[in-house]
Amino acid sequence: MTILKITYLWKGVIRLLKYLLKRLIQGIFVIIGISILIFIISRIVPGDPARMALGPSAPQKVVDQLREEMHLNESIPVQYVYWFKGVLSGDFGKSLNTKRPVLTDVLEFLPATLELAFFAGLIFIVFSIILGLLAARYRDTWVDGSVRVLSYAGIALPSFVVAVLLILVFGFTWKVIPVLGRLSNGYHVPYITGMVVIDSLITGNLPAVGDAVKHLLLPAFALAVGPLFQEARILRSSLTDNMNKEYVSVVTGYGIPKSVIMRKHLLKPSFIPVVSVMGLDFASLLGNAFLVEKIFNWPGISKYGMNAMLSKDLNAISAVIIIIGLIFLLVNIIVDLIIASLDPRIRLGGN
Amino acid sequence: MNDILLDIKNLKVWYNTYQGYAKVVDGVNLHVFKGEKVGLVGESGCGKTTTMKTVLSVLDSSKSHIPEGEILLNGQDVLKMKDNEIQKVRRNNISMISQAPSAALNPVFTIEQQLIDVIKYSNASKGLNNKEMYQMAINAVNSVMISDPERILKSYPHQLSGGMKQRICIAMALVTPRELLIADEPGTALDVTIQDQIHRLLRVLVEEKGRSLIMITHSLGVARELVDRIYVMYAGNTVEVAKTKDLFSNPLHPYTRGLMECVPRLSGGGVTSGIYGYIPDYINPTPGCRFYPRCPNAMDICSKEKPQPIEVSDGHKVACFKYTNS
Amino acid sequence: MTSKIDNNLKTKDMKRKPWFIKPSTKENLRQYWYKFSRNKLSIIGLIIVTISILFAIFAPVITPYPQHVREYVDYSSAKLAPNSEYIFGTDVYGRDMFTRVIFSFRGALYMTVIVLSLSVPVGVILGLLAGYFNGTWVDTAIMRVTDIFLALPPLILALAIASVLEPNMTSSMIAVTIMWWPWYTRLVYGMARSLSGEYFVKNAELIGASKAHIIFREILPNCLSPVFTKMALDVGWVILMGASLSYVGLGEQPPTPAFGQMISDGSRYLPDLWWLTIFPALAIAFIILGFNFFGDGVRDMFDTGR
Numbered sequence: 006m007t008i009l010k011i012t013y014l015w016k017g018v019i020r021l022l023k024y025l026l027k028r029l030i031q032g033i034f035v036i037i038g039i040s041i042l043i044f045i046i047s048r049i050v051p052g053d054p055a056r057m058a059l060g061p062s063a064p065q066k067v068v069d070q071l072r073e074e075m076h077l078n079e080s081i082p083v084q085y086v087y088w089f090k091g092v093l094s095g096d097f098g099k100s101l102n103t104k105r106p107v108l109t110d111v112l113e114f115l116p117a118t119l120e121l122a123f124f125a126g127l128i129f130i131v132f133s134i135i136l137g138l139l140a141a142r143y144r145d146t147w148v149d150g151s152v153r154v155l156s157y158a159g160i161a162l163p164s165f166v167v168a169v170l171l172i173l174v175f176g177f178t179w180k181v182i183p184v185l186g187r188l189s190n191g192y193h194v195p196y197i198t199g200m201v202v203i204d205s206l207i208t209g210n211l212p213a214v215g216d217a218v219k220h221l222l223l224p225a226f227a228l229a230v231g232p233l234f235q236e237a238r239i240l241r242s243s244l245t246d247n248m249n250k251e252y253v254s255v256v257t258g259y260g261i262p263k264s265v266i267m268r269k270h271l272l273k274p275s276f277i278p279v280v281s282v283m284g285l286d287f288a289s290l291l292g293n294a295f296l297v298e299k300i301f302n303w304p305g306i307s308k309y310g311m312n313a314m315l316s317k318d319l320n321a322i323s324a325v326i327i328i329i330g331l332i333f334l335l336v337n338i339i340v341d342l343i344i345a346s347l348d349p350r351i352r353l354g355g356n
Numbered sequence: 357m358n359d360i361l362l363d364i365k366n367l368k369v370w371y372n373t374y375q376g377y378a379k380v381v382d383g384v385n386l387h388v389f390k391g392e393k394v395g396l397v398g399e400s401g402c403g404k405t406t407t408m409k410t411v412l413s414v415l416d417s418s419k420s421h422i423p424e425g426e427i428l429l430n431g432q433d434v435l436k437m438k439d440n441e442i443q444k445v446r447r448n449n450i451s452m453i454s455q456a457p458s459a460a461l462n463p464v465f466t467i468e469q470q471l472i473d474v475i476k477y478s479n480a481s482k483g484l485n486n487k488e489m490y491q492m493a494i495n496a497v498n499s500v501m502i503s504d505p506e507r508i509l510k511s512y513p514h515q516l517s518g519g520m521k522q523r524i525c526i527a528m529a530l531v532t533p534r535e536l537l538i539a540d541e542p543g544t545a546l547d548v549t550i551q552d553q554i555h556r557l558l559r560v561l562v563e564e565k566g567r568s569l570i571m572i573t574h575s576l577g578v579a580r581e582l583v584d585r586i587y588v589m590y591a592g593n594t595v596e597v598a599k600t601k602d603l604f605s606n607p608l609h610p611y612t613r614g615l616m617e618c619v620p621r622l623s624g625g626g627v628t629s630g631i632y633g634y635i636p637d638y639i640n641p642t643p644g645c646r647f648y649p650r651c652p653n654a655m656d657i658c659s660k661e662k663p664q665p666i667e668v669s670d671g672h673k674v675a676c677f678k679y680t681n682s
Numbered sequence: 683m684t685s686k687i688d689n690n691l692k693t694k695d696m697k698r699k700p701w702f703i704k705p706s707t708k709e710n711l712r713q714y715w716y717k718f719s720r721n722k723l724s725i726i727g728l729i730i731v732t733i734s735i736l737f738a739i740f741a742p743v744i745t746p747y748p749q750h751v752r753e754y755v756d757y758s759s760a761k762l763a764p765n766s767e768y769i770f771g772t773d774v775y776g777r778d779m780f781t782r783v784i785f786s787f788r789g790a791l792y793m794t795v796i797v798l799s800l801s802v803p804v805g806v807i808l809g810l811l812a813g814y815f816n817g818t819w820v821d822t823a824i825m826r827v828t829d830i831f832l833a834l835p836p837l838i839l840a841l842a843i844a845s846v847l848e849p850n851m852t853s854s855m856i857a858v859t860i861m862w863w864p865w866y867t868r869l870v871y872g873m874a875r876s877l878s879g880e881y882f883v884k885n886a887e888l889i890g891a892s893k894a895h896i897i898f899r900e901i902l903p904n905c906l907s908p909v910f911t912k913m914a915l916d917v918g919w920v921i922l923m924g925a926s927l928s929y930v931g932l933g934e935q936p937p938t939p940a941f942g943q944m945i946s947d948g949s950r951y952l953p954d955l956w957w958l959t960i961f962p963a964l965a966i967a968f969i970i971l972g973f974n975f976f977g978d979g980v981r982d983m984f985d986t987g988r
Contacts, residue, residue: 038830047846145418160974161967163922165929165942169949169959177953251459254414259474259528260446270473273464292837296929300949310838311930314845326842330833348464349512 025338032334036327040092043326044085047319088323098320102312107324110309115328117187118294118305120200121228124221125290129229129236130283134272136233137240137279142267144245152237159234164293168227168300175223185302187220188213224301228293232286239282243275277348284340288333360428361535361568362411363387367425369406369415371638377421378638380406382592382646384425385665386570388536393562393569395579395600397615398589404572405455407589408538410435412452413442429536447478451529452538456545457521461513467524468493468509471531478532496531497524500557519550523557530561537562538570555582576615580604585671588612591646592638594665598672608674610651645677653678717983724979730972737787744784750777751785753937764957771957773948779957782939783965789934790941790969793855794920798913801859805866806909810897812867813874825871831864837926844932854933858923862916869912873905907984915977918970925966941966 072078075098076087091098097107140152162170176184183189187201195204202221205213247253248271256270257263291307298308310325312318345352369381381403388394396404409415411427411434427434429449434442454460462470471493475484484492497505500523513521522542529537539558543551559582562569571583579586579600586603588596588611596609607613642648645658657677665675718724742748756776764771770779812824831839839861840854847853877883878901886896921941927933929942936943941962948958 032833035826035830035833038826039833042830043842046843049846157971157974158967160918161971162963163925163966163970165926166945166963166966169945169952170963172949173952173956173959249416251454251456252462254409255452255454255460256462256470256473258409258412258414258446258450258452259477260443260448261473261477262443270462270465274462277464288835289837290835292835292841293926295837295841296926299930311841314841315930317846322842322845326834326838329835329838333833333835349466350463350514 021342028338028341029334032331032338036330036334039330040089040323040327041085043323044088045081047317047322048081048084092327097324100313100321101318102316102321107320110321111306111324111328114304114306114309116200117303118291118298118307119332120202121221121224121294121298121303121305122287122290124202125225125228126287128225129233129286132229133233133236133240133279133283134276136237137244138267138272140237140241141244141248141271144241149241152234152241156234156238159231162231164227164231165296165300167230168224168297171223171227172300182222183216183220184223187217187304189216189220224297224303227297227301228290232283232290236279236282236286240275240279243278244271247271247275273347277344280340280343280347284336287336291329291332359390360387361390361392361430362570363426363428364407364411365426365428367407367410367427368423369403369410369425370421370423371406372419372421373639376639379641380592380638381410382641383662384589384592384594386587386594386597388568388570390535391566391568392585393559393571393583395583395586396570396572396589397576397579397586398574400574402589403592404589405540408452408540408570408572411538412446412450413437444479448532449534450536450538451532451534453522453525453529453540453542455540455542457518457525458513458545460525461521463513466510466512467497467516471496471509471524471528474528475531492531496527499530499561500524500527502527518546519554522546522550522554526554526558526561530565533565534567536568536570538572540572541574542571544574558582588615591641593646593675595647595676596672596674597665602669602672606672608668608672608679609647609676610653610678611647614650614652645675714983718979721979721982723975724982727972727975727977727979730968731976734787734791734969734972737784738791739788741785741788745778745781747778747781748785750781751937751939761955770961771955773944773958774951774955777937779944779961782944783941783961786939786941786944786962786965787969789851789938790921790924793851793858793924793933794917796855797859797862797920798916801862802866802909802913805863806870806902806905808863809867809870810874810902810905813871814878814893814897814901816875816878824867828864828867828871831861832868836861837923840923840927841930841932844927849932849935851934851938854924854927857927857932858920862920865916866909866912869908870905873908874901877901877904911977911981911984914980915974918973918977921966921969921973 076084079087088098095108097111099105100107100110103110136152140149143149172184175182195208201217202214205211205217244267253266253271256266261270294305294307295311297303298305299311302308306325306328309321310329313321313325364384364386367381367384368379370377370379384403384407386394386396386407396407398404406415406420410420410422411429413434422435425435429445432441434445437445461467468490472489475489475492493509494505497508502508502520502523508516508520508524513524516524522545526539526542529539542558543554546554555578558569558571569583571579573579576586583600585597585599587594588603588609590611596603596607596612598606598608603612604616607616642659643662644660645651645663648654648658651658655677661677663675663677663680665673666679667673668679718728737744754775754777758776759768759772760774760776762768762772764779768778768780770783772778773782808824808828812821812828815821834842840857843860844854844857847856874897883896883900886900891900924933924940925942925945927942928940929946931943931946934940934943944962945959945966948955948962951958
């Protein structure tokens, strides 16, 4: 019997790897497509990027030299090929703003955004499950009603508005939590992974961990609050829909306690529609980070990308878009995997 | 036969709807002896499933309302029981097989997980470890004539055919010893040959273990083959009850007569060919006998008062004014 | 029973549903209204939507200081807290916040109308084509392009496009339109694809109906209700997108007011001049919430189940 089990497992693993490979390859093609798209759009920019980088007072000869370096005099497809070759070897070009290789900039700023996104994601996943379960368990009571009202607030108030309001409250009225930046002055944490919480944990600098978490709270909350209540609401309606299903009354009829039913029998099938929404919300979270990072002065890749877009820093824009596209691709794959693990009909299918 | 296992007395169940209360079950009287097989026959929508679900108290309490009635299980009224007592009943005394096996099984869990859940929460599993519970599950699957039980246990519901799912539901109902088994139209969702197998299987298993059975069906033919006594239900009332032989040799109630005269199988969905009229409106039911609008022998009194069941011969009761004076 | 066979029956005599959904009888309208109005929130949404549209159309007439949305400076009445003369207070240039907020409705709704009326037809048509011709190169080409556009978080794509163009209203409308159509394509694609396998389509093909006829008069009408529902709900999202863009300075340029722009400018003066941020924020919440409730009602209206 164990041989049977091992064969099943092995087959499953192979199938999983095949699926991952397929998705990654598809995804890479899509990312290449995005890069072409962005490349074309950014090169249509009126104005001379080299001139803009060097400023109006630079001598024409220097500008021409820079144009030559950036291959700006060639046709667009040729430019793309140069750029693509560079990317393959890790060279995303130089940022016109920071004058450093874009790759360096990305490595410096990306972990900050990832940390923020993970933290926000953690908040909205955990709390939306708790709130959704509560709202379904006590449906049509004040618990359910308040979750519903708050979900409307979550839709109506965009992240940047929430962010501004949070600054109003915590920056001026009730100075309990730090508002700007990642770490207060006086804390220093070495760059190991780039994520301050993890790095300070690794180096055993516990006060820094606390400080870093405090700084994370507000921006993560601003990003998470909208999705949180909406997902709680979706989970709640999914749960209540499934509550009326036959298999729930069957299992109640066999005497299984209600708490077990809610936690186990109801949660798993109800969670499936929620997971897809979570994936989409994570994506919009990455997008909203562009605005929220600016407000909280969070040194992340979104703030960097935003500045790049506003100052038409072409190389930086392309790199940021591609990175974000990759992150989104990974998130989508993970979401699909989770759905497949939850729903055997998708995973296995058929007789 | 010996004592009464389940006794439903004058049960009324109303559903909350937008337009008022739908008085779906309106005075049902039914009893089952220990070891007896009883059939409950009636059209779709006449309240059979509702009655049975009330026995297990699995009706949605926000949507339903029980104004009157008693359900005595071994002498105790189920409707008045506290939560933990009802849980005991559900775990040890009664089990119910649903009408639609596809809907009755949770699609995201394996059969094994669902069976073990049922086993785990019943008294019979006290002191058993996982392996023993697993063995119980295997035995149950074997008993419903499914070969290769281990593979089936590891499967998910959508991987099984309808007939298999129905057998699994039966297995689930029989895996732990209980006194009463309620089978709600088992096999309705399947084709005729499978249906036949399921019915035979059910009868064998019930007789083997000496349990009682309430068999809900809309087909008199099926009831005839399987059960000792038949209750005929119409629009929320039990209108006639008799031993199987007696019912077929001497049907009394006009509705039963109408059924017998039709093609033996009723089509689900209400209007049978042969009985003129429509299913009654449950929200504003006519006062008096609910069969009045369709009854060929209708009398004046039928529209005003509700007939109470009267015993006509041994074990043969009927609720009809036609027989009150005889 | 006898049936009359009319040999002169012409195609145009056959009763067919109009190819666009139109409640053709009073009874249909009444049914739609019943379904819509069952939820009180949808009615509230309808009221808010109506108010917003009225604000947008009649802004110059109903506001006390319409000239304040153009070049206007009056430092003597600047930075005033809300009072009887200026209901929402004035900003740092002395402009009436109430007028500017009402005028922002105009920009927001104008953008939404343009964006949706361009992106929805394009998205829907592409989805129909990809769905009907599924399996062919048409399908692959369209859906690959759609996937590319959907591979990025929406806001980022809009920002990227808008930022490389001149910062003005037209650019941000172009940006949002470009990233909006793929969602409709994806929505319609699934439906069109499954409908293409249905018998009524196969029959039409057998009779020899032209492809255009099949796509637009057989398949399309069956896809319309989810599209309309999505459109109603999307208004809120487009407005949100527009506000996000104007927050970073893309979109309506000063002196024309826009919600995000006002919040961005106003946040500099927190907490003293709180009215500069609070009122635009409330207005955004008002309009987004209203359209969401309205959209929910539209969805209920088309819901045939339960």
